[in-house]
Amino acid sequence: MDSFNTLDDLNIGKKSVVVRVDLNVPVVNGKISDSTRIERIAPTIWEITKYGGKAVLLSHFGRPDGKVTPDLSLEFIVNDLARICNREVIFVDTDWIDVSGAKKSIADAPAGSVILMQNTRFHPGETSNDKDLAARMAQLGELYVNDAFSSAHRAHSSTEAIAHLLPNAAGLSMQKELSALTKGLGNPKKPLIALVGGAKVSTKIDLLENLLAKVDALVIGGGMANTFLFAAGLGVGNSLCEKDLAPTAIRIMDRAVDEQCSIILPVDAMVAFKFEANAPHRLYGVDAIDPMGMILDVGPMSIQRIKAAIDDAGTLLWNGPLGAFELSPFDRGTVEVARHAAERTKHGNLVSIAGGGDTVAALAHAGVKDQFTYVSTAGGAFLEWMEGKTLPGVAALRALPG
Ligand code: AMP
DSSP, X not given: OOOSOBGGGSOOTTXXXXXXXXXXXXXXXXXXXXXXXXXXXXXXHHHHHTTTOEEEEEOOOSOOTTSOOGGGOGGGGHHHHHHHHTSOEEEEOOOSSOOHHHHHHHHHSOTTOEEEEOOGGGSTTTTTTOHHHHHHHHTTOXXXXXXXXXXXXXXXXXXXXXXXTSOEEEOHHHHHHHHHHIIIIISOXXXXXXXXXXXXXXXXXXXXXXXXXXXXXXEEOHHHHHHHHHHTTOOOTTSOOOGGGHHHHHHHHHHHHHTTOEEEXXXXXXXXXXXXXXXXXXXXETTSOOTXXXXXXXXXXXXXXXXXXXXXXXXXXXXXXXXXXXXXXXXXXXXXXXXXXXXXXXXXXXXXXXXXXXXXXXXXXXXXXXXXXXXXXXXXXXXXXXTTOOOHHHHHHHHSOO
């Protein structure tokens, strides 16, 4: 995977470097509720500016649909960015049609400056990967660095087209993400086990199909396991279940046999009669689910089986919770398995890699988010990588050796 340049390969010195970052941070009541994305780009900014180079930051924010939308200006982030990176930050507004003013501001900025450009999605060309817009972006520096893995699944002007125009490299956070992911699927310590949970099979068919050919065992949990149980002829009562996808589930199970991949499905389940926290619940074997009940979590025997499968594994890939983890006590399966994987990781027995929006929240809920080998906060990009898809923002970095 290391066929891209890193910062060490670029002769940065006092040059201006256009850096694609992901500052699409979550905002609640006008305040940034999680600054992880800012924290992750700080090392790249320090590296670029340490000998007087200028870091010209490009990012999208929200969905302005190609129009200048003052409410979605990136200016609001300047203070937090400056505080976290411990650098003064110059904000440069632009409509991305004419960048001559921006070029002058960058040229006038002192050596070592951090310059934050206006929201790249204020121009419609960004999301259509417009080459002319990319050319204007490329005029803002002499080098290009992509440090936004979480935006790399999209071929946009600032992630893809621009990489063909300047000598380029992966930033430090992108490099770290790619090397962790290579450990997971590229060259994993075997046996490799994947744990896929979450609500629906329909959103994860590509994921399951890709994993079958690569992993030694596939644990299916969460609401999506119900579709597999139903396809195997078991009653699932009022549980979340995509009955029309039973043929898909059967095809996946048949292919697993051909690929010599063991599929591990729940053998028991926590069943409630309402979808709410602390709803009255009972444990059932999966062959005897109450017709009025809803499966909201895997049961203790299933948890033991999953833990034992993890004990046999060298590497674990995880996407999707094993149950409705937001509702106590239906978080138990997810929490116990997460803590077990964290423990195996701590003792050097397991490489554990997890990602995707709800998975990160579930691991944080279990208190082990920092105890996995790597947790990717890149939702869409992480899933597409797990699905075996080429990420245009990563592929473009390889296209042009610096
Ligand atoms: P996903 O975004 O596909 O990973 O799905 C995550 C969601 O799946 C979470 O909000 C969980 O509450 C939900 N989920 C997991 N297991 C179940 C289940 N057995 N029944 C209903 N929802 C579930």
